[in-house]
Amino acid sequence: DIQMTQSPSTLSASVGDRVTISCRASQSISGWLAWYQQKPGKAPKLLIYKTSSLESGVPSRFSGSGSGTDFTLTISSLQPDDFATYFCQQYHSDSTFGQGTKVEIK
Amino acid sequence: QLHLQESGPGLVKPSETLSLTCTVSGVSVNSGSYYWGWIRQPPGKGLEWIGTVYYTGSTYYNSSLKSRVTISVDTSKNQYSLNLKSVTAADTAVYYCARRALMGEFEYWGQGTLVTVSS
Numbered sequence: 001d002i003q004m005t006q007s008p009s010t011l012s013a014s015v016g017d018r019v020t021i022s023c024r025a026s027q028s029i030s031g032w033l034a035w036y037q038q039k040p041g042k043a044p045k046l047l048i049y050k051t052s053s054l055e056s057g058v059p060s061r062f063s064g065s066g067s068g069t070d071f072t073l074t075i076s077s078l079q080p081d082d083f084a085t086y087f088c089q090q091y092h093s094d095s096t097f098g099q100g101t102k103v104e105i106k
Numbered sequence: 107q108l109h110l111q112e113s114g115p116g117l118v119k120p121s122e123t124l125s126l127t128c129t130v131s132g133v134s135v136n137s138g139s140y141y142w143g144w145i146r147q148p149p150g151k152g153l154e155w156i157g158t159v160y161y162t163g164s165t166y167y168n169s170s171l172k173s174r175v176t177i178s179v180d181t182s183k184n185q186y187s188l189n190l191k192s193v194t195a196a197d198t199a200v201y202y203c204a205r206r207a208l209m210g211e212f213e214y215w216g217q218g219t220l221v222t223v224s225s
C-alpha cells in the first residue's frame with residue numbers, strides 16, 4: 001500500500017502570507033494526486049486534482065505542483081477563509097490520504 | 107443539482123454490522139462517467155478510504171478493511187450502500203459518501219454521518 005506523509009502537521013500563518021504544504025508518497029504516484037480543504041464539521045472540498053489542475057470555482061491563489069513522490073500545495077496569499085485543514089490524496093493505486101495539515105491563525 | 111445524502115443508524119453495537127446508504131440526486135448512479143465511494147474520518151483524525159463501486163457492480167476495497175466490507179449499488183433507487191461487519195469502537199467515525207471521477211479524485215461529497223460503535 002502507498003503511504004502519504006504530509007508536513008507540517010500544523011502551520012501558523014497570517015493573512016497575506018504565502019503558505020506551502022508538502023505531501024510525500026512512499027513510491028511514485030505518477031502525478032495522481034489531489035488536494036482537499038476541510039473546515040470543522042464539514043465535508044472535504046476538492047481543490048486540485050492531477051497534481052496541478054484547479055477544480056472549477058476554486059480561487060487561483062491555490063496551486064499545486066510536484067512529481068514522482070513529492071508534491072506541494074501553495075496558497076499564494078492566505079485569506080481569512082483559508083484557515084482550515086488540508087489533505088492530500090493519492091489515487092495511483094487505490095486511494096490513500098495524508099494525515100492532514102491544519103492552517104491556523106498566527 | 108447534485109446531492110449525496112448518507113443515511114443509517116447513528117449507533118451500532120460492537121460485533122454487529124454497520125449499514126449505511128447514500129442516496130444520490132441530480133445524476134444517475136448508472137452514469138459510466140463516475141465511481142461512487144465511501145470514506146470515513148474518526149473524530150479528530152484523518153481521512154480513510156473504505157471502498158468504491160462502479161455502476162456495473164465492480165468494487166474496490168481498502169486492503170485493511172476488505173475482509174469486513176461490502177459495497178453495493180442499487181440503480182433502481184439511485185443509491186449505493188456500505189456494510190461493515192464485526193465493528194469495534196475503532197470503527198467509530200464520520201462516514202462520507204462521495205462521487206469519484208474516473209481518474210480517482212473525489213469531486214463531490216455528502217455531508218457525512220457520525221456512526222458510534224458502543225454497547
